[in-house]
Amino acid sequence: MIEYFGEFLGTFILILLGNGVVASVNLDKTHSHASGWIVITAGWGMAVFVAVLATADISGAHINPAVTLGLAFSGLFEWVKVVPFILAQMLGAMLGAFVVYVFFKNHFKITTAKGVKKACFCTSPAIRDFKNNFFSETVGTFVLVLAVLLITMPQLQYESLGSSKVGLGSLGALPVALVVFSLGLSLGGTTGYAINPARDLGPRIVHALIPLKNKDNSDWQYSWIPVLGPVAGAALASLVHYFITCNCA
Template sequence: MLTELFGEFLGTAILILLGNGVVANVNLKNTIGNSSGWIVITTGWALAVFTAVFMTAGLSGAHLNPAVTIGLAAASQFAWIKVLPFILAQIAGAMFGALMVYLFYIDHFKITTAPGMKRACFCTAPAIANTKSNFFSEAIGTFVLVLGVLLITVPEFQLEGMNSTKVGLGSLGAMPVALVVFVIGLSLGGTTGYAINPARDLGPRIVHALLPLNAKDDNGWKYAWVPVMGPVAGCFLAAFTHMLIVYLLR
């Protein structure tokens, strides 16, 4: 279990380091990648998913996302007793990854005066604030992600020398999941910034609240529940759809 939790912590930290790192490279002042745009961000996030999953699949199955963990459990492919420890490890990893992004780009954070640009390096915000629409966006984006994960998930695999069975993507699932994240960003990311991962949004948002940033924006706590609960709703819908597909294919 400790190996699995370490895998979730490490994988989510790498995911956020690279994913939020590309946002920082695009948003912050005087970076080489400044203003390089949405295509760079979506590509960077997709490759961040690929890298993190590929590196840690052998440790924990590389969920790296509470919505994936809950979706697997709801589809009877993961033990519910492990869900909360996995989620806590994912949030802790996301916080550590966000801190690393801040330390890596600290000189650029210091000279960037636009508070919103800096907050975007940590968490998401809607392009147009509309709670119902924003919730729907996060739910549908996560539905696509988790259904994709469920359809390519390796049902079971054992790590040598361990008794617990881990269910997750496996390293061979890294590329297809990265491509799913890529198309979600390109097609569905324009409304909310496609958090589609409660740990990815909540952990870095907490770090943003704690860091001594100059010209600091508010932390968007009124919105913060949407990228948490929207993905949870989406993952349950994906689990139900997956079970329906399995039933129909019998």
């Protein structure tokens, strides 16, 4: 059970720090209000770093259903553990989002812009075009999952197939944090780069449930894109990884 707790804890830390920086930048009267996209992308990158560093030796620090699926698609993770891992990630993301809400409660109260409040929980497209939005999430997740698979390749020489800890070792924390930082800077402007179904769906559910004053709708019409786009990106990354490993063997 410890690896499931690791995924719960890692995803909780990821969302607490990641959505926390979004709230700190967007909500009224914080010290970092309106500090901009660079702060958000840097904060998300560091959130990944801390979450991976904290839980890599517990569960492999997938902290993302797309990563779990990418490893499973590649034959590097047991399918029987996929659903429990994803469930743990979802619950961790939901708790992280709720704690962000409590942490910034006074700032949520004085912020009047509905969209700004929702952005502290889940993503939305800059231009609403579902085909392009889906493509954006697929491409971004493809880069992330492929990077994770390539970073884990040396580790897999020493891991038994299906080990619960197959994933990011602690040495992978900084490289993957930099990948996420790069994705935010380069590709994040179209959809807010969810690139993680739990990161978006879990907090979106929390946004729908909490008694937030002057709350915007949770945009369930869009919600499938940051879920299925990353799944498609993970599948594509596993295919490319298979091609690379076959030709490197």
